[in-house]
Amino acid sequence: MTATIIDGKQVAADIRAELKAEVASLKAKGIVPGLGVILVGDDPASNSYVTAKERTCEELGIYSDDNRLPAETSQDELMALIGKMNADPKINGILVQLPLPKHMNESEVLFAINPDKDVDGFHPVSVGKMVVGEKAFLSCTPHGVLHLLIRSGVKIDGAHVVIVGRSNIVGKPLANMLIQKSPTGNATVTVCHTRTKDLACHTRQADILVAAAGRPNTITADMVKDGAVVIDVGVNRIEDAGKKSGYRLVGDVDFEAVKEKASLITPVPGGVGPMTITMLMVNTVLSAKRAAGIEPL
Structure with missing residues (x-):
C-alpha cells in the first residue's frame, strides 16, 4: 500500500479562492479586511515568510500595512506601533513576526496585541x-x-490522535482543538514529547499521527500503524551539496518509508506549510466581519 498524498498547496489554493470571493463581497459593502505586519530585524527566513504573507494579502485583496523595523528598534518603539495598530480601524489583524531580537520580551509584545486583532491566536x-x-x-x-x-475526508470523531511535540504553537493548541465537543473534534488525543518513554509504543496506536517535534526522521516506518493518517508539521534544513542553496527541506517523518504504510500522508514541503498563511488570512477576514458586526463575537 502506498499512501495518498495530501496536497496542502491545493487545499490552501481552494480556501484562498473561497476567501478571495468573500473579500470581494465584503468590499462591495465597503468593508476592506486589513492586516498589520511587523518584522523586526533582517532574519532571512522571517523576511521570506513576511514577503509571502504580503503577497497573499495582495492576491486576496486584503489591505496590508507592512512595517519592517531595524534590529536595534527598542521594545518601547515596537509597543507604540502595536498600540497604534490596536487603535486603527483599518487594521483587523496584527501579526508580529517571530522570533524577535533577544533584547525584546516576546511575551510582553504578544500580550500587547488587542485580543480582537490577535489573528495569530497566541494571546x-x-x-x-x-x-x-x-x-x-x-x-x-x-x-x-x-x-x-x-x-481530505479523514474521520476525526472517535479517532485516536497521537501528537509528537508539545509546543505552544502546534502541539498544545492542536490537542485542544481535537478534543473539543464539536463536529471537527471528539478525538482521543495522546501528546508525546522528549520525556515520553517508548515513543513508538504510543505512535503505533495512532489512527492519526501528527509529527511536530522539529527533528528529522523522528517518525520511522516501524513507528506507524498500517493505514494510519500521517501529518508532518516539521520543517528542517539538512545539508545537500546537490542543491544550489546547499540544503533541502525535510519534515519530521521518514517520508519515503512511511508512505508505504500510511493511508494518507503530507509531504514536506507542500503539506502543512501552505496552510499556515492561508489560515492567517481566514482569521483576518473573520476579524473584519466581526468588527463590521457581520459575524458575532
Missing part, C-alpha cells in the same frame, strides 16, 4: 477561549492541520 485570551470551547482566533498552523484532515 492568552485567544488560547483561553479555545480551551473552554468559546469562539476564538485559532492558531494558524494547527488550524491548518485541522482543515487538511477535514478536506
Whole structure:
C-alpha cells in the first residue's frame, strides 16, 4: 500500500479562492479586511515568510500595512506601533513576526496585541477561549492541520490522535482543538514529547499521527500503524551539496518509508506549510466581519 498524498498547496489554493470571493463581497459593502505586519530585524527566513504573507494579502485583496523595523528598534518603539495598530480601524489583524531580537520580551509584545486583532491566536485570551470551547482566533498552523484532515475526508470523531511535540504553537493548541465537543473534534488525543518513554509504543496506536517535534526522521516506518493518517508539521534544513542553496527541506517523518504504510500522508514541503498563511488570512477576514458586526463575537 502506498499512501495518498495530501496536497496542502491545493487545499490552501481552494480556501484562498473561497476567501478571495468573500473579500470581494465584503468590499462591495465597503468593508476592506486589513492586516498589520511587523518584522523586526533582517532574519532571512522571517523576511521570506513576511514577503509571502504580503503577497497573499495582495492576491486576496486584503489591505496590508507592512512595517519592517531595524534590529536595534527598542521594545518601547515596537509597543507604540502595536498600540497604534490596536487603535486603527483599518487594521483587523496584527501579526508580529517571530522570533524577535533577544533584547525584546516576546511575551510582553504578544500580550500587547488587542485580543480582537490577535489573528495569530497566541494571546492568552485567544488560547483561553479555545480551551473552554468559546469562539476564538485559532492558531494558524494547527488550524491548518485541522482543515487538511477535514478536506481530505479523514474521520476525526472517535479517532485516536497521537501528537509528537508539545509546543505552544502546534502541539498544545492542536490537542485542544481535537478534543473539543464539536463536529471537527471528539478525538482521543495522546501528546508525546522528549520525556515520553517508548515513543513508538504510543505512535503505533495512532489512527492519526501528527509529527511536530522539529527533528528529522523522528517518525520511522516501524513507528506507524498500517493505514494510519500521517501529518508532518516539521520543517528542517539538512545539508545537500546537490542543491544550489546547499540544503533541502525535510519534515519530521521518514517520508519515503512511511508512505508505504500510511493511508494518507503530507509531504514536506507542500503539506502543512501552505496552510499556515492561508489560515492567517481566514482569521483576518473573520476579524473584519466581526468588527463590521457581520459575524458575532
